[in-house]
Amino acid sequence: MKMNKGSLGLLLALAVALAGCTAPDAATQQTQTDNKPVPVQVDTVKKGSVSTRAGVTGKLAPNKEVTLAPKVGGKIVQLNVKLGQYVKQGQVLFSLEKTDLENAVQQAQAAYDLAVANLKQSNAASDQGLQQAKNGLVQAEQALRDAERDYQRMSDLFKQGAVSPQQLEQAQAALTNAKTAYANAKEALEMAEKQTGVAVTQASVEQARISLQNAREQLANATVTAPISGFVSAVNGQVGEMASPQAPVVTIVDTDPLIVKANLSEEEVTSVKKGDKVKIQISAISKELDGTVSAISPVMDQTLRAYPVEIALAKQDASLKADMVVSIQFAHQQTNSMLVVPLKAVFDENGKRFVYKLEGDTAKKVEVQTGIESSDLVEVKAGLKEGEQIVVRGQTLLKDGAKVNVQPTS
Missing domain, CATH: 2.40.30.170 (Efflux pump adaptor protein, beta barrel domain)
Known part of the structure; x- marks a missing residue:
């Protein structure tokens, strides 16, 4: 049907009236929601400490562990322990063949006995030579005094014309010979007192004694005992095998x-x-x-x-x-002088860290610099002061400047 101009105007007026009665748009609804206080829980910035725990992997271990190899090489002839056995300090673990080592001890003993015998002989000869040297010096000293007395008498007689020059010369030659004999006897006594031959023999005895001691130690090393008490954790040899200082046979823990x-x-x-x-x-x-x-x-x-x-x-x-x-x-x-807040109060945005700080009934978004942290606390280096209140629950519903309603903590 046809509508006149009056009818069309009435319809437009009705449409406008209906439009004014529709629900508010989303922006209007968000504004109304933002103005409503958000329920939150808060905590206070305070000084305290943060305990952190660094995790490291390790293992349980014996407090002592000793690997035992013989000091000498040889065939294992006795093995007295097995894996897991408890041994006491000093207990025999294993032994090596000893025939060659026992022979070496006998040879060293014979060499030592010979050196001792030579020393006794040298001492006896030295004592005899020393006595002879002393007697020779006494005789030379007496001969020197006699020669000096004869020369003095001849010199006096020569001055009186009672003896010829040849007789004086003979007395002087005898004196010279007596002085030389005395000097030689004195030197012989000094050499005898030094006993050079005895010193060499004594050195030979000491060398033989050390060789004998080493041979005995080598023989003793053929028997290996436990240096500590504990459990045998490894046995790497068996009877009949050759053992060496480079290859441990038993390990004790x-x-x-x-x-x-x-x-x-x-x-x-x-x-x-x-x-x-x-x-x-x-x-x-x-x-x-x-x-x-x-x-x-x-x-x-x-x-x-x-x-x-x-x-x-x-x-x-x-x-x-x-x-x-x-x-x-x-x-x-850490020390108790740092500012700390609950870790749950801190959130990240675009690589930075923030908290909501309370200013009256308003939540203000504040950037903070944090330090060390644990599972529940974090150090605040900048952005907050001691005593300020921060939101610890409900901050996901907040934005900067939002009104809040502080709820009691449970």
Whole structure:
């Protein structure tokens, strides 16, 4: 049907009226929601400390481990232990064939006895020679005095014309010979007193004594005993095999108590010191034990490029076995002078960290610089002051400048 101009105008007016009665758009709804306070929970920025735990893998190990090889080579003729056996310190582990070593001792003993006999003979001869030298010096000294007296008398008689020049010359020659004989006798006595031959013989005796001692030690080394008490963890030989100093035959471990061994990097070792308390987790037996750092090597292991560390366990358990893998938690306690906040208050955006700080009933978005952190706390280096309040729950519903309604913490 045809509509006149009046009817068309009435329809347009009705459409406008209906449009004014429709629901508000999304932007209008968001504005209304933003103005409604968001329920949140808050906490206070305070000074405190952050305990972090550095996890390192290690293993249980004996507190002592000794690998034993003979000091001399030879055939194994007796093997007294087996794997897992408990041995006491001083107990015989294995023995080598001793025939050649016993012969060597006998030869060294004979050489020593001969050297001692030569020394006795040398001493006897030296004593006889010394006495002869003393007697010779006494005789030479007397002859010298007689020659001096004769020469003096001849000299006086020559001056009186009672003797010829030839007689004076003879007396002077006798005096010269007596002086020479006296000097030779004195030198002979000095040589006898030095006993040069005896000194050489004494040196030979000492050399033979040392050779005999070495031979006896070699014979004793053919029997290998346990230097510590513990369990036999390895047996690498059997009766009839040849053993050598380069090949360990038996290994003994002392597992009472067990210790934990680990290796720390340069960065890790700087924050660990002797006496630090640690937590030891052993997943194989689902146990957690307490421990104390007992030793830190001052030198890096160049093969591992790490510093060896030993940890004493507070409690031993029969279920613990050497070489079990453990996880070590080193607790690093910081000073109480840092500002800390709950870690859940901090959130990340575009590579930066923020918190919502309370200003009256308004939440203000604040960038913060953080430091070390644990599972529940984080150090704040900049952006907040002590005593300020921050949102710790409900911040996902906030935006900068939003109104908040602080709820009590449960």
